[in-house]
Amino acid sequence: MIKVVTNNDLSEAKNAAAAVIDFNATWCGPCKMLGPVLEKISDEMAGQAAFYGVDVDENSDLAEEFSVMSIPTIVILKNGEVVAQRLGFAPEPILTEWLKSNL
Amino acid sequence: MACAEHRKGSDMERYDIAIIGTGPAGLEAAITAKIRGKKILLVGNADLSTKVAKAHAIDNYLGLPHIAGADLAAAYQKHLDSMDIQITQDRITAVYAMGDYYALQGAGTPESGMTAYEASAVILATGVVAGKTLPGEERFLGRGVSYCATCDAALYRGKTAVVIGYGSREEAEAEFLSEVADKVYYVPVYKEEVKLNDRIEIIRKKPVEIREEKLEQGRKMSVLFEGEEAPSLLVDGVFVLREAVSPGQLVPGLETSGSHVVTDRSMACSLPGCLACGDITGTPYQYIKSAGEGNVAALSAAAYLDMKRRGEA
CATH class of the missing domain: 3.50.50.60 (FAD/NAD(P)-binding domain)
Structure with a gap:
């Protein structure tokens, strides 16, 4: 499951041991395609990391804070620290491997 | 809207094979896939390949000695017509591997806006992209x-x-x-x-x-x-x-080598159900080689679909 972040409030993700944050927007084609892929992965990896979705239109402060210049961008946080970041759509096996190698 | 005709209610029509490109590779792939009874989407230019049409003369195309490019293009069109193969005129800007299928995004027309298609397998026959990237472009991608x-x-x-x-x-x-x-x-x-x-x-x-x-x-x-x-x-x-995008940009996650796509002898790419043929797979850039690869790619796509149907892929 991917939790939708509102009001620029990412405190829960920052306090989690491991969190995956998907920066996206409703008007971005690759973001829309990435959504269901990440949703599936979040179910398969439940317990290993908490997944969050950040609409950059509604949470522009967070986009600024993480220096997100392009979307979709996925950021991995461990105890609030950024450990990895990647840009763009990726097929499920590639994304799963990347997440596992960084978690 | 152009994409409306590809939709059935809210669910989009799912093609067996989407073929991107209307040069010799894409056209041969379409013909072979059609013979194999597959439901195909052939996307590209209604004028086929401008590169073929402009070729002065081709001397090594089997059975058609010293044929002018324009005549070869006309022969291609006749072949397509005889098999009732239509070209969907659009420019595919991205292909997403969704797991069970591929989602294609097209530029559409200014009137229609962006278009969308779905297919179980995809054949890339888009030719080779000439343009080089600017120094700094790839280095700062996503960071400015x-x-x-x-x-x-x-x-x-x-x-x-x-x-x-x-x-x-x-x-x-x-x-x-x-x-x-x-x-x-x-x-x-x-x-x-x-x-x-x-x-x-x-x-x-x-x-x-x-x-x-x-x-x-x-x-x-x-x-x-x-x-x-x-x-x-x-x-x-x-x-x-840019008008033309590199293969890795067109299909995120695809294994590439420079401006080419990495394939095996069956024309299979690194993503299951994705095949490539023609100039996009590398040199030599020859029409007969492209057509031959198109034939192989379509047969491999058909084999993939059969395996998928049996639950093996």
Whole structure:
């Protein structure tokens, strides 16, 4: 499951041991395609990391804070620290491997 | 809307094989796939391949000695007509591997807007992309360089950006960006007249490099133009928009080698159900080689679909 972040409030993700944050927007084609892929992965990896979705239109402060210049961008946080970041759509096996190698 | 005819209610029509490209590779793939009884989507140019049509004469095409390109193209068209194969005129901008299927995104027309298609397998026959990237472009991708203005416009509220456009259709993206950004510059890398709203500043210079500038007020991007010793344009972001995209950009996650796609002898790419044929797979760039690979790719796609149906893929 991917939790939708509102009001620029990412405190829960920052306090989690491991969190995956998907920066996206409703008007971005690759973001829309990435959504269901990440949703599936979040179910398969439940317990290993908490997944969050950040609409950059509604949470522009967070986009600024993480220096997100392009979307979709996925950021991995461990105890609030950024450990990895990647840009763009990726097929499920590639994304799963990347997440596992960084978690 | 052009995509409406591909939709059934809310569920999109699912093709067996989507073939992208209407050169010899794509056309042969379409013909072979049709013979195998597959439901195909052939996307490309209704005028087939301009490269073939303009060829003076081809001397090594089996059975057709010293044939003019225009005559070969006419023969292709006749072959398509005889098999009732239609071309969907569109430009595919992205192919997403969704796991069970491929989602194709097309540029559509100004009237229709972006289009969308779905297929169980996909054959890439888009030819080889000539253009080179600008120095700095790949290095700063996602960190100040973007390929998608409509995606990233939201991040440029109150910021400045430059759009380097390689074709007049990119002007719409600059317009879109200017609705959000503080200031937009437009650098046309083509000769045609540019029509933009007057809030966009047009720069008629040739871009040669994209740089990162670490200034006291923060990090900026800059574009160096031909004849300049130091960049004169400072912005928050640089959008590079080209007509033709590299295979790795077209299909995110695909294994590539330079401007080519890595395939095996069955024309299979690194993603299951994705095949490639023709110039996109590498040299030699020969029409008969492209057509031959198109034949192999279609048969491999058919085999993949059969395996998938049996639950083995």
